[in-house]
Amino acid sequence: MLLVLSCSLWQVSQAAPVVNEGSITDACVLKAWTLLQNITHALTQRNLFRGIDCTKQSLELNVKTNTESVCAPTKSTCFGAAESKFNQESCLTNIGEDLLHYYKFLATQPDPNSILGPTVLLSLRELMENCFSWTWPTDVATEPASAHPSSYNERLSLCKVLKGFHLRTITINRVMGYMNSGDHTE
Ligand SMILES: *[C@@H]1O[C@H](CO)[C@@H](O)[C@H](O)[C@H]1NC(C)=O
Numbered sequence: 101m102l103l104v105l106s107c108s109l110w111q112v113s114q115a116a117p118v119v120n121e122g123s124i125t126d127a128c129v130l131k132a133w134t135l136l137q138n139i140t141h142a143l144t145q146r147n148l149f150r151g152i153d154c155t156k157q158s159l160e161l162n163v164k165t166n167t168e169s170v171c172a173p174t175k176s177t178c179f180g181a182a183e184s185k186f187n188q189e190s191c192l193t194n195i196g197e198d199l200l201h202y203y204k205f206l207a208t209q210p211d212p213n214s215i216l217g218p219t220v221l222l223s224l225r226e227l228m229e230n231c232f233s234w235t236w237p238t239d240v241a242t243e244p245a246s247a248h249p250s251s252y253n254e255r256l257s258l259c260k261v262l263k264g265f266h267l268r269t270i271t272i273n274r275v276m277g278y279m280n281s282g283d284h285t286e
Contacts, residue, residue: 162201191275198272
């Protein structure tokens with residue numbers, strides 16, 4: 101039933117994510133989950149991180165958004181009064197900005213073995229276009245550009261950013277599941 105409310109029906113808007121009254125569709129929850137799977141898989145690809153033990157590196161989060169705090173579920177006091185009301189609009193805006201931030205970064209990484217392009221970048225783009233209805237910014241490359249081999253520093257930075265993206269995508273999955281359940285409107 102819910103699948104009938106396809107993401108693609110969402111209207112195309114300006115340079116901001118669509119804020120839809122009501123719930124995130126099942127299809128969007130699935131797309132977010134696919135993205136998480138693809139990032140998890142990419143992190144195991146030794147080819148991407150040659151000369152680096154990525155598991156031992158620290159992660160780098162996008163500090164330009166406040167997704168964690170803005171998207172925290174409504175908290176209730178023990179008397180049942182809402183302490184902080186969940187704000188779907190600013191939560192979705194923060195998530196949309198996260199997705200664009202990571203897209204811009206990943207699209208400019210060397211990807212000589214086409215590890216990121218057909219997986220992470222593709223599922224990221226699907227999520228952005230279908231569930232956040234971005235009007236694709238003109239300064240964003242739509243194809244992974246460079247096929248040249250990555251330098252050590254590029255691989256190191258890719259590892260850290262991808263680990264941060266992984267953590268953020270776990271949050272995004274949790275939040276989208278929450279919005280999908282409809283609990284946030286109660
Ligand atoms: C991306 O993740 C989905 C869901 O796990 C999987 O079906 C698909 O094969 C993955 N894509 C690639 C190319 O790894």
